[in-house]
Amino acid sequence: MSKKPELARGDNVAIAIQPGVGIGFARDTDQWFVQTPDPLALLTELNDQTAPRWVWWDRSTATQIAQARVPIDRCWDVATVHRLIFGGWKTSVGEVWASLNGLPLDPLPRMGQLGLLDMPDDNGDRDSPIQPDGHLRPEWISGGSQTSVERLASWASLVLRAMRLQQPMLDALPDPDRAHSTARSESAAELLCAEMTTGGLPIDEEEALRLIGEFAGPRAASALDEERIREERDEEVLVHLTPRQPVNLRNPAEVKAMLRRQGHELPDTRAWRLEQLGDTDPLIPALLRWRKAERISTTYGYGWLDEHVRDGRLRGGWASSDGAAGRMTASAGLHNLPAAMRSLVKAEDGYVFVRADLGQIEPRVLASVSGDAALIAATLGDDLYEPIAARLGVTRDIAKVAVLGAMYGATTGESAHALAGLNKNYPVAMGLLEEAAEAGRKNQDVFTSGGRRVRMSSTTPGDGDLDRAVAAAAARGRYARNAIVQGSAAEFFKVWAITVRRRGRALAAEVVLCLHDELLVHARVEHASEVAALVADAIGEAAHYWSPDPNVRFSADVSVIKHWSEAK
DNA sequence: ATCGTAGGCGCC
DNA sequence: AAAGGGCGCCTACGAT
Numbered sequence: 001m002s003k004k005p006e007l008a009r010g011d012n013v014a015i016a017i018q019p020g021v022g023i024g025f026a027r028d029t030d031q032w033f034v035q036t037p038d039p040l041a042l043l044t045e046l047n048d049q050t051a052p053r054w055v056w057w058d059r060s061t062a063t064q065i066a067q068a069r070v071p072i073d074r075c076w077d078v079a080t081v082h083r084l085i086f087g088g089w090k091t092s093v094g095e096v097w098a099s100l101n102g103l104p105l106d107p108l109p110r111m112g113q114l115g116l117l118d119m120p121d122d123n124g125d126r127d128s129p130i131q132p133d134g135h136l137r138p139e140w141i142s143g144g145s146q147t148s149v150e151r152l153a154s155w156a157s158l159v160l161r162a163m164r165l166q167q168p169m170l171d172a173l174p175d176p177d178r179a180h181s182t183a184r185s186e187s188a189a190e191l192l193c194a195e196m197t198t199g200g201l202p203i204d205e206e207e208a209l210r211l212i213g214e215f216a217g218p219r220a221a222s223a224l225d226e227e228r229i230r231e232e233r234d235e236e237v238l239v240h241l242t243p244r245q246p247v248n249l250r251n252p253a254e255v256k257a258m259l260r261r262q263g264h265e266l267p268d269t270r271a272w273r274l275e276q277l278g279d280t281d282p283l284i285p286a287l288l289r290w291r292k293a294e295r296i297s298t299t300y301g302y303g304w305l306d307e308h309v310r311d312g313r314l315r316g317g318w319a320s321s322d323g324a325a326g327r328m329t330a331s332a333g334l335h336n337l338p339a340a341m342r343s344l345v346k347a348e349d350g351y352v353f354v355r356a357d358l359g360q361i362e363p364r365v366l367a368s369v370s371g372d373a374a375l376i377a378a379t380l381g382d383d384l385y386e387p388i389a390a391r392l393g394v395t396r397d398i399a400k401v402a403v404l405g406a407m408y409g410a411t412t413g414e415s416a417h418a419l420a421g422l423n424k425n426y427p428v429a430m431g432l433l434e435e436a437a438e439a440g441r442k443n444q445d446v447f448t449s450g451g452r453r454v455r456m457s458s459t460t461p462g463d464g465d466l467d468r469a470v471a472a473a474a475a476r477g478r479y480a481r482n483a484i485v486q487g488s489a490a491e492f493f494k495v496w497a498i499t500v501r502r503r504g505r506a507l508a509a510e511v512v513l514c515l516h517d518e519l520l521v522h523a524r525v526e527h528a529s530e531v532a533a534l535v536a537d538a539i540g541e542a543a544h545y546w547s548p549d550p551n552v553r554f555s556a557d558v559s560v561i562k563h564w565s566e567a568k
Numbered sequence: 569a570t571c572g573t574a575g576g577c578g579c580c
Numbered sequence: 581a582a583a584g585g586g587c588g589c590c591t592a593c594g595a596t
Contacts, residue, residue, distance in 0.1 A: 250591050252575045270576070272583065295577065298590055322587080327580090329587055336579040336588060401581050408584040415582075482585035486580095516580045516586090 005032060011052035012076065014160035015043070016152040017064055018143065024152025026160045033149035040068035047072055053184075055163050057093050060143075062194035073502045077187040078162045080320060084179075084186055085169050087445060087453035089322050097136045097158075100165040127151070129158055173451045181545065182450035182491060186321060189494040192501050192511060193318035193328065200313030201334065201512050202522060204346035204563075208305055211341055216297035233297075237290045240283040249290060259283075300333060300341055308332040312348070318514075320494070324479075325487030326452045328494070328514050335515060345513075345564035347522060354509070354531045355567045356558040357518040358493065358539070360384045363403050365489040368552040369449040372428035379553045392421035406433055407485050409478030433481050440480025441473040448487035449548055456480065492554075493517060496542040503534050503541075513564075520564065528560045 005027075007013060014026040022035040023042060036042050047054070047070060054072055056062065058079035065072055082096045083089050098105050129140040129151075136158075139145045146152055170179040213219075220226035234249055241247070247258045255269045262283055266273055271291065277284050308314055316332025323329055337345070347353045358364075363384055367375040378387040389399035398418050405415030406422055423430045436446050443456045456476055497519060501511050507527045513520035523531040536558050543554050559567045 248592085252592085268575075270583085291577075295590075299578075299588090324586070327586065331588065333578085333588080336577085338578060397581065405582085405584065410582075410584045412584090413582050415584085478585065486586065518580080 004034070005030065007046060007050040007052050009050055009052060012055050012160065012163065013052045014055040014156040014163065015061070016056075016146065016155040016159065017043070017061060018146045018152055019064075021147065022149040022152060024149060024154070024156040026153065026157035028160070028164075031153045031157045033153040035149045040064060040070055044068070044070045055159055057096075057159050057162070059190065059194060062191045063198070065191065066194035066198045071505055072191065073188065073498075074184070075187045075191055076163055076184065077190045078159060078166065080187050080190040081163075081166050081170075081183045083321050084183055084326075084450075084452050085166060087455035089319070093141045094136050094138065097162060098134075100162055101134055103134050127154075129155055170451065173447070175451065178449070178548070179451035182452065185450075185491070185495045185498060185545070186326075188498040188501075189328070190320040192498055192514075193320045195501075196318045196330075196512065196514070197315065199510060199512065200315040201345060201520070202348050202351070203309050203312055203314045204344055205305070205309060205312060207346065208309065208344040211344055212296070212301055212305065215293060215340070216301045219302050233290060233293060237283065237286045240281075240286055249287070250294075255287070296338065296341070300338065304333060314345075321452075321490075323486075323490070325454050325483040325490060326448060327486065327490040327516060330514075334513065339565070343563045343565040345520075347562050350525055351522055352525050352528050353512075353561050353564065354521040354523055354528065354535055354558065355518070355561055355564070356521075356532075356535045356556045358496070359555045359557060361489050361493070361517045361554070362407055362485050364552055364554055365449075365492060366407060366429050366433070366485050368547050368549045369484070369488050370429040370432040371549055372426050372432075375426050375429045376549060376551050379551075382555065388422075388425075391425050392418060394418055394421065406430060407482060409437065409481045411474075432484070436484045437477035437481040440476040440478075440483075443473075443476065446480045446484055448484055448491060450488065450491040450546070452487055452491070454480065454483045454487060490516070492542060492546045495546045496538055499538040499542050499545070500535055503538060504531060507531055507534070509534070532558050532560055 011027055016024040017039045019039060020037055021039070022033055023039040024033045025031060034042055043065070051072070051074060053074040053076055055076040056078070058077060062077060079091055079093065079096055082091055082099065086099060095105060129137055129145075131137055137145065140155060146155060166183070167180070170176055170183055173179040217229055220229055237249060238244065238247060241258070241262070248254045252269055256266065259266055259269065262281060264277060264281070271288060274284050274288055279285050308316060314332060314334065316330050316334045318334075319329045321328070329335065359382070363375070364379050367379050374391070378384045381387065385396050385400045385403065388403060389396045392399055392402070394402075398414060401415045402418035402422055404410075406419060410416065439446050440456055445456055446454050448454065493514070493516065497511060497514050500509075500519060500521060504511070504521060504523070507523060507530060509521050509523040509527065509531045511519060512522045519535065521531060521535060536556060539554050539556050543552070544550070547554075561567050
């Protein structure tokens with residue numbers, strides 16, 4: 001059982017790693033283990049020799065691999081593939097195993113909960129990771145039981161069994177080949193996320209302090225000082241009130257009442273509504289300025305810097321398919337850093353960023369997944385909206401709003417009028433959207449082009465309120481309509497990102513940020529043009545791998561910059 | 569005290 | 581031009 005077998009590139013090799021103990025391996029034909037204090041060094045060595053497809057349970061292994069910088073390209077992350085097949089995202093290894101084996105999920109055993117089956121004197125073999133009821137043993141999931149290489153090997157063989165249970169589920173989808181390829185690309189994207197979580201985004205901390213000072217003022221010396229700064233900020237708004245009165249600006253209801261007393265009757269106090277009032281009343285611009293300053297002070301101020309930036313890197317958690325439709329998500333403000341602050345994202349000395357964003361990605365993805373010949377023709381140029389406008393006989397702006405409205409489910413205004421033209425000229429694409437919307441209204445799950453299940457919230461309005469039920473159905477329709485485009489675009493984007501990751505390795509180029517249609521790659525100055533070319537070239541490769549239609553054209557704007565703020 | 573929800577706003 | 585889809589994170593507030 002302990003040996004060094006020959007690995008082949010086509011093999012699926014499941015692994016279970018325990019630092020200080022070793023690695024357990026499993027293939028269909030055999031399982032084995034190696035006892036070693038530094039299992040990740042061994043994994044690196046094996047991967048260098050012959051890179052098979054490494055198979056693991058979930059993020060915990062990906063994190064070990066990311067931290068040890070093992071350069072793995074091909075992998076299979078069982079939990080990630082599970083989210084692809086079943087939809088949703090809150091999942092654990094125990095749930096994945098239970099789902100794959102059709103076991104009841106309700107009384108899922110927990111750590112520390114000594115049920116009958118966990119009793120030391122039960123008939124269960126404690127050396128087995130599976131309980132008599134078929135569930136995984138919690139202490140095996142937590143890693144607590146993996147104290148020997150023999151146990152690591154049996155754990156690895158279970159991972160492989162899980163993968164083998166997933167594969168026929170992918171086969172059952174409408175396009176099995178694409179589903180399998182999505183499973184592989186999403187697994188690699190999960191590993192990329194583990195790497196970005198570990199690596200972080202390069203930050204110029206001095207510039208960060210300068211910017212925060214500019215937006216939020218000096219750092220408060222004490223809690224009392226903090227209070228004074230807040231009051232001074234509030235005063236800039238309250239000074240415009242007659243009569244003078246205290247208002248809690250952080251309470252939207254109080255702000256609404258305040259505006260009503262000033263003669264502004266509004267359904268809510270959102271910025272775009274306030275902007276519509278014009279600047280007849282100086283209170284309005286003061287309030288809008290207050291909101292911006294308050295936002296940066298609370299969310300991107302000193303507290304944010306202290307908590308998330310260390311050693312020149314902003315670190316937040318990355319998830320590869322956390323969104324409802326399978327988009328990446330990131331915490332610590334990585335996905336919503338205000339544009340005005342992006343100059344603090346700076347490449348290290350001797351490095352640059354290669355920044356690229358996909359142009360008009362969602363309508364191009366719609367063309368691809370629907371196969372609408374007229375819409376595909378519109379993707380051939382740099383600007384997709386021009387030919388659509390010409391065909392509909394409207395301005396480019398109207399055409400753009402109409403297309404976006406069709407994908408988001410807009411129901412009123414200018415876009416609704418142009419929608420008739422879209423339906424007539426692009427019936428295949430519009431039909432696909434409408435089909436998704438109808439499924440959503442009926443509470444039926446929809447699927448992205450790569451096979452991801454997007455679950456509909458099964459909230460059934462039980463109070464018999466017809467209006468609310470109709471509104472909820474309409475909202476599900478908009479959600480589903482958008483999800484098939486957004487989710488398919490997310491799949492394409494991830495293929496692009498992992499292609500850049502893989503091909504950039506030879507140049508030590510590091511993907512440090514993914515933002516739905518935008519990539520930031522940290523690369524050495526002397527490799528800048530080569531990496532830029534690689535990033536642009538990777539679009540063609542990603543399209544070939546992902547795109548359902550070879551004729552759809554995708555393009556990106558690529559630039560070499562020092563600060564994130566420079567481009568666009 | 570702790571939790572979930574809502575309004576609001578940053579980004580795509 | 582209209583105010584539609586997604587996410588994370590802030591504050592306030594009511595329920596537990």
